[in-house]
Amino acid sequence: MVSMAMPPMFAAFKYSDSLRVVGISICTAIVCEAISWVLIYRTNSYKSLRSSIDKAAKKLETMKTDTAKITKKSKTKKIDRVETSLKESSRDLSLFKFKSGAVVALVLFVVFGLLNSLFEGKAVAKLPFKPFGLLVKMSHRGLQGDDSTDCSMAFLYFLCSISIRTNLQKFLGFSPPRGASAGLFPMPDPKTN
Amino acid sequence: MKEGKSAKLNGIQQHQNGHLSPFKFAKLLDPEASWDKDQLGDVLHWIRQAMALVCGLLWGAIPLVGGIWFFIFLVISSGVIYGYYAMILKVDEEEFGGHGALLQEGLFASITLFLLSVCGK
Numbered sequence: 001m002v003s004m005a006m007p008p009m010f011a012a013f014k015y016s017d018s019l020r021v022v023g024i025s026i027c028t029a030i031v032c033e034a035i036s037w038v039l040i041y042r043t044n045s046y047k048s049l050r051s052s053i054d055k056a057a058k059k060l061e062t063m064k065t066d067t068a069k070i071t072k073k074s075k076t077k078k079i080d081r082v083e084t085s086l087k088e089s090s091r092d093l094s095l096f097k098f099k100s101g102a103v104v105a106l107v108l109f110v111v112f113g114l115l116n117s118l119f120e121g122k123a124v125a126k127l128p129f130k131p132f133g134l135l136v137k138m139s140h141r142g143l144q145g146d147d148s149t150d151c152s153m154a155f156l157y158f159l160c161s162i163s164i165r166t167n168l169q170k171f172l173g174f175s176p177p178r179g180a181s182a183g184l185f186p187m188p189d190p191k192t193n
Numbered sequence: 194m195k196e197g198k199s200a201k202l203n204g205i206q207q208h209q210n211g212h213l214s215p216f217k218f219a220k221l222l223d224p225e226a227s228w229d230k231d232q233l234g235d236v237l238h239w240i241r242q243a244m245a246l247v248c249g250l251l252w253g254a255i256p257l258v259g260g261i262w263f264f265i266f267l268v269i270s271s272g273v274i275y276g277y278y279a280m281i282l283k284v285d286e287e288e289f290g291g292h293g294a295l296l297q298e299g300l301f302a303s304i305t306l307f308l309l310s311v312c313g314k
Contacts, residue, residue: 018312022309061230065288125312126312127308127312128252128253128256128257128258128259128262128311128312129258129259129260129262129263130260151312156309156312158305159305159306159308159309159312160309162301162302162305163302163305163306163309166301166302166305167242167302167306170235170238170239170299170302178230178231178234
């Protein structure tokens with residue numbers, strides 16, 4: 001009876017490092033989104049920028065659908081104006097989020113440093129395949145030995161950050177608007193050259 | 194004017210304080226339902242995440258070793274997404290930005306979630 005109870009305990013022990021990394025990542029993601037909500041999402045600037053991007057994107061889509069049937073020079077000019085307005089709003093949104101995002105970046109940096117000190121040189125998980133190229137440099141960072149399937153904390157934390165934060169943002173409704181594609185450095189419009 | 198299953202941009206969705214109208218789960222299997230671009234994108238995103246989690250945990254538990262299984266996961270999840278929007282919902286992909294736009298919804302997040310779920314020790 002004792003031997004039957006041991007395997008589940010060993011399994012939990014086996015996964016304890018990776019579960020700790022995942023658990024810390026989940027807590028970090030929640031804290032980062034809370035900070036983002038305080039500094040970014042609840043502000044009137046963000047709400048108005050988001051609203052204008054959504055409206056411009058929808059208007060642009062409607063105009064492009066109509067223009068497919070009827071080609072008019074004035075329509076093309078209107079589309080250009082809406083596109084320019086959309087790009088400017090997207091750029092303003094990116095800039096706004098960038099300034100407040102410095103605090104979130106600091107939190108992520110501190111947590112990464114903490115995890116690094118806890119798991120330095122230790123393989124926290126095993127990959128089911130041998131990675132190659134740049135991937136092995138990241139997954140095997142700081143680890144001894146030649147077994148490239150050993151996974152370092154840095155890579156696991158990277159996977160956690162992307163998957164958990166993206167889905168948390170999506171769930172809470174904080175993901176970037178689909179119309180916002182310009183970013184901080186928008187590509188020049190070929191039509192204006 | 195013929196009303197297809199295209200994204201209705203003229204305001205059938207009621208926006209109140211920036212929130213969309215309540216989502217009805219019956220809509221998920223209804224080929225006659227009309228879809229907003231954002232709603233369809235969200236549904237496809239969550240389907241991909243669910244598949245990544247299930248496939249990752251299952252293949253990690255067996256375990257299925259080798260890079261080929263990662264590509265098999267990509268093919269299966271993309272196939273399910275395509276089958277869902279093209280055959281079950283029967284949406285016109287041109288109204289939503291084409292096959293590329295629909296297939297890439299939640300793709301990167303699902304890849305990282307799959308890798309996270311499949312890692313063992």
